Amino acid sequence: MEVDTPKISSGLEGIYITNSNICKVDGINGRLWYRGYSIEALAENSNFEEVSYLLIYGALPDAEQMEAFSKKLKQYRELSQTTIDILSRMVGRADPMDILRTAISALPADDKDAYENSDDQNARKSIMLISKVASITATIGRMLAGKTYVKPNGDLDHASNFLYMLNGSKPNERDSKVIDLMLVLHAEHATNASTFSAMVTGSTLADIYAAVTSGIATLKGPLHGGADENALKMMREIGTPANTEKYIDDALAGKKRIMGFGHRVYKTYDPRAKIIKKYLIESEDYSDDLKNLAAIALRAETLMIGRLGKTHGIWPNVDFFSGPVYLSIGIPLELFTPLFAVARTPGWCAHVLEYWKNNRLFRPLDFYTGALDIEYKKISER
Numbered sequence: 001m002e003v004d005t006p007k008i009s010s011g012l013e014g015i016y017i018t019n020s021n022i023c024k025v026d027g028i029n030g031r032l033w034y035r036g037y038s039i040e041a042l043a044e045n046s047n048f049e050e051v052s053y054l055l056i057y058g059a060l061p062d063a064e065q066m067e068a069f070s071k072k073l074k075q076y077r078e079l080s081q082t083t084i085d086i087l088s089r090m091v092g093r094a095d096p097m098d099i100l101r102t103a104i105s106a107l108p109a110d111d112k113d114a115y116e117n118s119d120d121q122n123a124r125k126s127i128m129l130i131s132k133v134a135s136i137t138a139t140i141g142r143m144l145a146g147k148t149y150v151k152p153n154g155d156l157d158h159a160s161n162f163l164y165m166l167n168g169s170k171p172n173e174r175d176s177k178v179i180d181l182m183l184v185l186h187a188e189h190a191t192n193a194s195t196f197s198a199m200v201t202g203s204t205l206a207d208i209y210a211a212v213t214s215g216i217a218t219l220k221g222p223l224h225g226g227a228d229e230n231a232l233k234m235m236r237e238i239g240t241p242a243n244t245e246k247y248i249d250d251a252l253a254g255k256k257r258i259m260g261f262g263h264r265v266y267k268t269y270d271p272r273a274k275i276i277k278k279y280l281i282e283s284e285d286y287s288d289d290l291k292n293l294a295a296i297a298l299r300a301e302t303l304m305i306g307r308l309g310k311t312h313g314i315w316p317n318v319d320f321f322s323g324p325v326y327l328s329i330g331i332p333l334e335l336f337t338p339l340f341a342v343a344r345t346p347g348w349c350a351h352v353l354e355y356w357k358n359n360r361l362f363r364p365l366d367f368y369t370g371a372l373d374i375e376y377k378k379i380s381e382r
């Protein structure tokens with residue numbers, strides 16, 4: 001029976017949709033754990049391949065399991081001619097996130113077991129997706145720079161191979177470390193918008209390719225994965241550290257949102273932003289441009305915390321310091337959001353695989369507030 005005035009939870013805020021053993025976000029104390037391991041411990045000691053295994057299988061791998069997992073990731077790195085054709089037809093004409101989404105949704109064409117949905121096949125497809133999203137994103141970046149597809153390098157780990165396929169040369173140790181760290185920090189974050197969207201698609205028993213395609217589509221928005229790109233654009237608009245205060249105050253007075261600040265769950269400093277900030281300020285060999293961007297970012301951080309931190313719970317989120325750090329390792333702005341998808345793919349897959357163990361179709365309600373039984377008039381009488 002429908003109640004007269006139900007409680008509407010706009011944006012599903014505060015609603016629990018499932019039990020999960022994947023990720024805990026403590027938004028009050030600014031803490032984050034993947035499968036029980038703190039993000040600080042994983043950032044310090046682990047790498048993206050190991051974190052992907054942890055998310056998909058629920059426990060850290062031993063040496064043998066790690067080797068087998070890395071081998072499978074490598075096996076799927078190479079792109080098919082179908083994928084390369086899609087990318088070459090779209091690059092330069094569509095947003096990189098639209099290109100990535102299209103290429104991922106076309107992958108079943110190359111997978112003879114695409115519609116086999118056993119647990120083993122779904123785990124295999126998840127590993128394939130982690131690998132392909134990275135190779136596709138790197139190749140989009142290459143094509144945006146007017147260059148052609150580079151085959152993967154089997155000697156390199158996942159993160160280093162991403163930079164290799166993007167730049168056509170082996171990365172140095174610092175760049176490999178930074179990109180790997182960024183992937184670890186973005187790999188998982190509970191039922192955020194894109195993960196929820198992947199779960200909704202999964203809950204219809206559509207396959208994992210469809211679920212990850214939904215995740216990518218949802219990640220694109222500036223309120224979610226697109227925020228780092230927009231935060232960097234804002235830093236460029238600000239121009240100089242001295243202009244930061246005026247820019248922030250004018251923006252807030254005009255009710256504009258400052259990208260890279262605020263979070264639905266964290267009402268304090270995002271622990272991932274703290275780790276990224278350390279990398280930003282610890283780098284000594286920045287260009288003048290990067291030093292300027294870093295100075296603007298630090299000034300904006302202080303100002304925003306002063307204006308809205310303690311009073312409104314609006315603090316830097318994971319996206320605020322990411323842009324300058326990506327630039328420091330040569331990642332162009334257009335790839336920031338696709339790179340977020342590279343990182344988040346294991347998180348999306350882990351949630352869909354977990355949800356399938358106790359699947360129930362998502363079907364929330366809306367409360368209809370329109371008219372009923374309106375007299376129908378033929379088009380000629382309207």
Ligand code: ACO
Binds near residue numbers: 011223225264317
């Ligand atoms: N700058 C200025 N004001 C803000 C900001 C911000 N970044 N974020 C929230 N506010 C203000 C809102 O204007 C609103 O003010 P009001 O009550 O006077 O109208 C109040 O704070 C509450 O905002 P909501 O949008 O209701 O809060 P919500 O929990 O939905 O916000 C969100 C979360 C969407 C992330 C928001 O903080 C935002 O738009 N941030 C900027 C975009 C961003 O950085 N997104 C990345 C998030 S992390 C991620 O997805 C990986």
